Amino acid sequence: MSSAMEKSPITAKRVRLTREQRLSQLVDVAWRLVREEGTDALTLPRLAEEAAVAKPVVYDHFGTRNGLLAALYQDFDARQTLVMDAAVAASDPTLEGIARTIASSYVDCVLTQGREIPGVLAALAGSPELETVKRAYQRVYIEKCQTVLRRFTGQEDIALAGFWAMLGAADGLSNAAATGEITADEAQDELYETIVAMVQRSGR
Structure with a gap:
């Protein structure tokens, strides 16, 4: 053979x-x-x-390597958006319910990636790729939050500066939880309080 x-x-x-x-x-x-x-x-x-x-x-x-890292950040953002949309749709339609859902879904998504997202962001720090991708995501995220929180402020819209402050708090608290500086519950509770206070301040 x-x-x-x-x-x-x-x-x-x-x-x-x-x-x-x-x-x-x-x-x-x-x-x-x-x-x-x-x-x-x-x-x-x-x-x-x-x-x-x-x-x-x-x-x-x-x-480029930065292009790859930016693609990872985009992938994370896309999954975070899906999680938030599903969670909001299923949540208690009260300010407390929506605020808790926004807070928990944001922190949970970051924790799902563990230390990976902080590492990706650190590697991309200062790059034009990160600024482009991150800014686009931040605007989309803020628009979603504006839509679901608007019903609780009466005739007044929440100031855009408030949402940027909320987003900064969300990033800082989630990353602190991911690195073990605080617990996930502490991060979610603090973000929840930030969101409720922002809405109540605007509804006065």
């Missing part, structure tokens, strides 16, 4: 992913790398190796 016949005639069929599927795969692998080895280990060549794809594929999707 020839050596060709000794080899199995059945070969694994390579599945060709769509561009969107490939992006999702690469993002998943990147999160795993960050979780297991930290942000410093995440480079485009390393991602290509871990995902078992050619380097040009990774560069085509992200361009």
Whole structure:
């Protein structure tokens, strides 16, 4: 029997992913790398190796390391938005219920990523990629909060500065909980109080 016949005639069929599927795969692998080895280990060549794809594929999707990190931040934001939307839809439609839901969903999403999000943000600090992605997300998040909280302020709209202050508090408290400086409950309770106070101040 020839050596060709000794080899199995059945070969694994390579599945060709769509561009969107490939992006999702690469993002998943990147999160795993960050979780297991930290942000410093995440480079485009390393991602290509871990995902078992050619380097040009990774560069085509992200361009640069900052582009990859920005994509991770976008992925986190998208999941955070879905969690908040679902939680608000299912929450008690009172100020206390909505405020508690906003606070808990924000902190929980950050804690789901553990130390990964602070690491990604630190790696992107000062980069134009981060500023573009983060600012776009912040505006969308504030608009959502404006929509669900407007019903509790009567004729007065909550000042935009109040929402920026709330968002700053949400980031600071969530990151403190992620690094163990405070507990998740403490972060959620403090953010809840911040949101309620902001709404009550505007409704006077």
